[in-house]
Amino acid sequence: MKRELRSAGKFDRTLASLFEALEGREKELQARLDELVKGLLDGSITKAPEHHPTDDTCCLPLIDHFVVVFRPDQSVAGGQDDAGRNITNFAGAKLFDLLNIEEERD
Amino acid sequence: MAREYARLRERNQLTLPASVVEQMGLNLGDMVEFSTNGKGAVQLHPAKIVKVGSAEAQHEEQDAKKDIQEGRYTLIRSVGDFRKHVEKLRKGEAPTVAEPVAEHLTESQRRDVEALVQTMLMKLLSSLVEAPGSSHKHRQHEERAAQRRQV
Numbered sequence: 001m002k003r004e005l006r007s008a009g010k011f012d013r014t015l016a017s018l019f020e021a022l023e024g025r026e027k028e029l030q031a032r033l034d035e036l037v038k039g040l041l042d043g044s045i046t047k048a049p050e051h052h053p054t055d056d057t058c059c060l061p062l063i064d065h066f067v068v069v070f071r072p073d074q075s076v077a078g079g080q081d082d083a084g085r086n087i088t089n090f091a092g093a094k095l096f097d098l099l100n101i102e103e104e105r106d
Numbered sequence: 107m108a109r110e111y112a113r114l115r116e117r118n119q120l121t122l123p124a125s126v127v128e129q130m131g132l133n134l135g136d137m138v139e140f141s142t143n144g145k146g147a148v149q150l151h152p153a154k155i156v157k158v159g160s161a162e163a164q165h166e167e168q169d170a171k172k173d174i175q176e177g178r179y180t181l182i183r184s185v186g187d188f189r190k191h192v193e194k195l196r197k198g199e200a201p202t203v204a205e206p207v208a209e210h211l212t213e214s215q216r217r218d219v220e221a222l223v224q225t226m227l228m229k230l231l232s233s234l235v236e237a238p239g240s241s242h243k244h245r246q247h248e249e250r251a252a253q254r255r256q257v
Binding site: 007019020 | 139152153155163164170173179180189195196
């Protein structure tokens, strides 16, 4: 199945600032980004914790306490994980919108 | 439009007016992005990472969705595309919005297109090349016209 990502202008700005914030760890950040992008494009990542239940957004851990927030074009509820978080299954999605990078609360 | 002024100091340092900082919701250590339009105008955007679940984070997500709705996004089809995209971001270059590429043709579709193009070219060429008979008639017409002029 052919999949695509759309990287929002807002996401780009935050990503650039994360590279600045993690100066010296750029390779580590790039490697993790590559892993996420590859996983979403080739379908090897099919589930993620729900971010906002009302707008179908999901999030995946990026680096340290930072998460990538994205929205798949198709998703269904996928139960709960061990931590009791709702999981979204987007195995049938073809398009993912990269929206934001956020820091998880302590 | 509210206007504020600041003076450029050594090493290109500039102090943002307090009202601008407040309006942009910036704090110490936050990043800002300058985007230029090539005609001397510069826009300033906050570029910061916000806390999950905060009102600010939701606002940022809404803005990102708006970016996508209004076409301000880059299409990524492979890890290679993404790497190039990140490279541009880090160099401070404006990301390019990828145009959708045409789907690849199957082998049989490719042969059909080739045959069609060949047929069209042949028709075009044959319409450009004069038929042998018409060239002969043209010479006869020219000869008769010359005879009439002599008379």
